[in-house]
Structure formats: C-alpha cells, structure tokens
Amino acid sequence: MATATLKFPEVKNYIKGHFVDSSGEKMDVVSPLNGELLSKVPVSDIDALNNAVAAAQQAFPSWSATPIKERVQILFNYRTLLQKYKAELTELIHLENGKIKSEAEAEVDKAIELTEFAVSLPQLIPGEILEVSQGVDCKTEKIPLGVVASITPFNFPCMVPNWTIPNILALGNCMILKPSERVPLTAHRLAAILKEAGLPDGVFNIVNGTKEIVEGICDHPGIKAVSFVGSTKVAKIVYQRSTNNLKRCLALGGAKNHLLVLPDAQVEMTASNITASMSGCAGQRCMAASAMVGVGEIDHIIEKVCEEARKIVPGKNLGSVISKEAKERIEKYITDAEKAGAKILVDGRNTVVDGMEGGFYVGPTVIDHVTPDMAIAKDEVFGPVLAIMRTKTLDEAIAIENNSTYGNAASVFTQSGGLAKYVAEKASAGMIGVNIGVPVPREPFSFGGWNESRFGAGDITGKSAIEFWTQMKKTTIKWNPEARTNWMS
Ligand code: NAD
Secondary structure, eight states: OOOOOOSSOOOOEEETTEEEOOOSOEEEEEOTTTOOEEEEEEOOOHHHHHHHHHHHHHHHHHHHHSOHHHHHHHHHHHHHHHHHTHHHHHHHHHHHHOOOHHHHHHHHHHHHHHHHHHHTHHHHOOOOEEEEETTEEEEEEEEEOSEEEEEOOSSOTTHHHHHHHHHHHHTTOEEEEEOOTTSHHHHHHHHHHHHHHTOOTTSEEEOOOSHHHHHHHHHOTTOOEEEEESOHHHHHHHHHHHHHTTOEEEEEOOOOEEEEEOTTSOHHHHHHHHHHHHHGGGGOSTTOEEEEEEESSOHHHHHHHHHHHHTOOBTTTBOOOSOHHHHHHHHHHHHHHHHTTOEEEEOOTTOOOTTOTTSOOOOOEEEESOOTTSHHHHSOOOSSEEEEEEESSHHHHHHHHHHOSOOSEEEEEOSOHHHHHHHHHHOOSSEEEESOSSOOOOTTSOOOOOGGGEESSSOSSTHHHHHHHEEEEEEEEESOTTTSOOTTO
C-alpha cells in the first residue's frame, strides 16, 4: 500500500536539546481545514517520559543556579524570535488547529505578551528581609521546584503552552511539555526556537503522546508540579492523580460562559461582542460565550446578533472545528435543542466550504428559546453556537449563571453601572466582563476560572504563576548573638 506523503516531517520528541526518534505507534496529524495529512506524531511510551525527566533533572542544578537576570536574557531572545517567526508559527497554528490566520497570529502575539511578563519576573520576585527580633533577621526567597510538567489542549497550540513555558523557565525550573496530540507541530517548532534563543539542553523537553504519558506525568516521582489545561473530565483525573501522588497541581477545565444582556445594552456593541465571542476560534475557546441570558425585552438585540452572525463566512472569517467527531457532536446538540422546542434562528449545520470539502465546518448558529434544563444550556458545546435563554428578572438570569457547574467567565451587557456591579458581584465565575464578550485578563492580570473550570489554588498566569512554580524558603539568621538578646534570640 502506498504511504501518503506528509506535508511536514514526522514530529519527534524533544529531549536533552535534540529531536529524538521513537519507535512504536504513530498517529496522523490531520488539518481540520481540509482533511490533509500534515504529519505523524509519536504515541510515546513511559521510557520516553523517563528519558525526558532524567534530562531535565540533569539540567536542573545548573539552570536553577543561574541568576534569574541571566535566565530571562534567553527569554528576551525567545521573544525576539517569536516575533521573527510569527508568520511561520501563524501558518502552523492555522493548518493544524483550523482557526483563521488572524486568530492564529493573535496567539503568537499573546505568546509574546506572556514572555514579556516572564522577563519582568526579576522585578517581581525579590524576597523580603526584616530584623524580626534583636539581632535576628528573617529572609524569604522564591526557590524553583525542580522538574515540572505542563499538559496542554488542542484549541490554542501556541498560547496555552506559553501560559507556562516562559514563567516556568524564568523561575528556574526545568520542564516537560505534553502538547495535544492533535496539534503537536507548533510545540515542535517552539522547542527549536527555544534552542535558538540559547536555552541550555535539557531545560525544556517535549514528550508527545496521549493518556499513558499524561498518567505517567501524574505518577512520576521526579516531577514536582503539574499544570493541566483541557476538558473538565480529564482535569479531574489529572488533579486527583497528581495530588494523590503528593504533587502540586493546577488543572484548568472546560467552561460554559454566560452573557447576561439587559434591555438597555448598547445594541451595536453588544451584538458585535456577543457574535465575536461565540464564533471566534469557531467557538473552541474556554472563554467563548455559549449561553446568552436575555432579561426582559431584548428582541432588538437578538435581531442584531442574527444579522451579525449571518455576515460570518465559514472558511473565510470562521475557521473549522477540530475533527469530524467534533462537528457531529456540535450538530447533535443543535438538533437535540430543536427537538426539545428551541428555535434555530441561524443554522450552521451541514456547512461545507467550497474547495475544502474534506474539512470540518460548522457555521455560526443562534438558537432562541432555549430552556435551562436543555443539554445545550448546560454542557460545553465547543462550537460556534449561541444558546439564548430568556428571563423576566435579573435575579433569575443570575440564578441560571450561578447554577452552572463551570465558572470560567461571565459577562453583563448594560449601560447601568449599578446593575453591572450587581451582576459582577453575584456571578459565580473567575473572570467577569462588563460590556466585554471575551473577558480575558491581560498580563499582568492572571487567568483562571472557578468551580469545575479550575481545580487547585491560584491562577495559571500572572503573579499567581510565581506562587505555583516556586516554593518559599524562609531563612532566619543571627550573626552576633552576644550583641543584644531577648526571648527569641
Ligand atoms: P482534552 O481534555 O481532551 O485534552 C487535553 C490534554 O489531555 C491533551 O494533551 C490530551 O492528550 C490529554 N488527554 C485527553 N484525554 C485524556 C485521558 N483520558 N487521560 C489523560 N489525558 C488525556 O481537551 P481538548 O479537547 O484538547 O481541549 C478542549 C478543552 O480544553 C475544552 O474543554 C476547553 O474548555 C478546555 N480549555 C480550557 C481552558 C481553561 O483555561 N480553562 C483553556 C483552553 C482549553
């Protein structure tokens, strides 16, 4: 049988500064834009993970002893190279994930911003020192943990790995990245860019694979801390398994983000924000607005949302979803909602893009008269679909938001400062928007949800990352005991 040609060379693991061949099973990496075979990715076994951890352990003494001001010089170079290779990275993200090029480019811009935060860490990390008793000083320092791991999802092949890479490295740790097996090409390229930036071998390693590697990371005694970003189902497994093995873990999960829309909301801005939020990255964002709760008379806003949604052209300003299975799952949610009595105002089912017939597209979809008990109102659909629920009062709308098992983001659209403040106070979500469809905090503010959107303490970026990727050393020092004494001296 003839072997299909690959657009890119096979993806390899990256261990001790080298791309290494691995025997065993390989999976296809397929572009969801058109079904084209891009590459193959190894489904690594535990030996590969053990090798990567050993390499990272070997690199750790020297890397952690390098002053932070020197470590971040390499990240300055990395930032410059991300800028230099932006077009190439944009193309890779576009091809393997299926998002449109402007969205792919925004991911690289965000990775640059995340790196800029990390290079500022020398300004944020200094410890404290105080004479706590006569002749006795106490000082605190943030010390690296050792070898740590970061497990990432398919929907942001560049941004999400960079939520952790620059901070982990600046803070003096060595790491293993386990990218999503569906989008391994961008991470593969990032490894080469880090090497070009001057990162010593072994500090950063990639082990590709699936469940076995994720479980291996949770179990490996050489790995001190694990961050995970992905679905809630797997986040729970990773959090439980890692902490059961006495590791530090922060596991970010899925989401169902509510937009509460009041009748006084500014129509144009509200409609364009809602539409962009539900359809951006084909709805495959943990910050996507997938549930809108309209309070009172909001038909004029829904009309405008539909008008905006109809302007979106799949294949042009709307990318593909990740797989055939994802397309089928999303379309089933729409069909089930229709059967349950909801009204489809804009229907994105059965979308085919000319010339891209092998791709997986769902057009923008707006569904009205959804009720809170329907699956489409409760579950993470992860497609360009907006489910609209209606309530008579604001408190009913807040109750719907509060009943969600998730808690990533919630937004309110209104021109009333008082009502916006009321919603912001009552919403049960980690990231709140006021007249903002995608309320992602930008650096230096940290990213992280609540409830089943996040397991563990703190957030994944910003100053929270300093706490997560370091441990505090407290040193109490006395040099001249005879000088002055009291009960503590
Ligand atoms: P996923 O949970 O399927 O995969 C995430 C990672 O876990 C991948 O590296 C994958 O190889 C691994 N994995 C998958 N199944 C596993 C299993 N059974 N056991 C162990 N490991 C397993 O998530 P995904 O489909 O790649 O990404 C989409 C999800 O990620 C959505 O739910 C989205 O909301 C979420 N997400 C959340 C955030 C956030 O900040 N909260 C950000 C981005 C994406």
